[in-house]
Amino acid sequence: RKEVEQDPGPFNVPEGATVAFNCTYSNSASQSFFWYRQDCRKEPKLLMSVYSSGNEDGRFTAQLNRASQYISLLIRDSKLSDSATYLCVVILNTGGFKTIFGAGTRLFVKA
Amino acid sequence: DAEITQSPRHKITETGRQVTLACHQTWNHNNMFWYRQDLGHGLRLIHYSYGVHDTNKGEVSDGYSVSRSNTEDLPLTLESAASSQTSVYFCASSVGPSREQYFGPGTRLTVT
Numbered sequence: 001r002k003e004v005e006q007d008p009g010p011f012n013v014p015e016g017a018t019v020a021f022n023c024t025y026s027n028s029a030s031q032s033f034f035w036y037r038q039d040c041r042k043e044p045k046l047l048m049s050v051y052s053s054g055n056e057d058g059r060f061t062a063q064l065n066r067a068s069q070y071i072s073l074l075i076r077d078s079k080l081s082d083s084a085t086y087l088c089v090v091i092l093n094t095g096g097f098k099t100i101f102g103a104g105t106r107l108f109v110k111a
Numbered sequence: 112d113a114e115i116t117q118s119p120r121h122k123i124t125e126t127g128r129q130v131t132l133a134c135h136q137t138w139n140h141n142n143m144f145w146y147r148q149d150l151g152h153g154l155r156l157i158h159y160s161y162g163v164h165d166t167n168k169g170e171v172s173d174g175y176s177v178s179r180s181n182t183e184d185l186p187l188t189l190e191s192a193a194s195s196q197t198s199v200y201f202c203a204s205s206v207g208p209s210r211e212q213y214f215g216p217g218t219r220l221t222v223t
Binding site (some may be wrong): 032041042044089 | 152199
């Protein structure tokens with residue numbers, strides 16, 4: 001089982017739709033959680049950190065469920081510019097730190 | 112503005128040659144990382160550093176080395192380039208080991 005798993009998609013949604021991605025992690029020592037977006041042939045860019053209380057940034061909402069060991073990203077009112085790959089990132093603390101990237105979920109937003 | 116840069120952005124080299132990829136950040140971050148990204152594998156950690164003169168191996172470190180002589184730079188060296196090292200290489204930095212990482216624009220390396 002992979003340490004961090006994401007549905008690879010692709011998710012094809014129309015503009016204005018709401019779309020949600022989940023990411024599961026297997027190690028209970030996971031300490032920090034992030035969502036990144038990556039455009040084709042570009043570097044990953046931080047979208048948002050994920051906190052236990054949940055957090056929102058404009059149209060984006062991230063949630064963390066420690067009991068079930070998953071994080072989620074909700075995108076409301078999708079824009080064409082949201083088309084990208086979304087990477088789930090988990091940092092473990094097992095005496096030393098280890099950063100694990102999910103393989104990414106591909107999103108296509110269509111007009 | 113503070114930033115993280117990589118050079119060269121594109122490189123073609125021959126099998127067996129030594130290649131060095133540069134990474135420079137102006138955030139004064141102690142932590143720096145090198146990843147490679149290949150189709151079907153996502154991002155994989157090559158080496159990382161938590162400060163000057165500190166270096167550590169990641170999950171795919173064979174054939175690569177790094178050195179950290181100052182806070183700003185973490186060059187990645189391929190001792191003897193192999194075709195399996197054809198990839199896109201990203202450098203990243205963070206203010207702390209459990210904090211968010213910021214990525215450079217990447218270097219696309221082709222080994223022929």
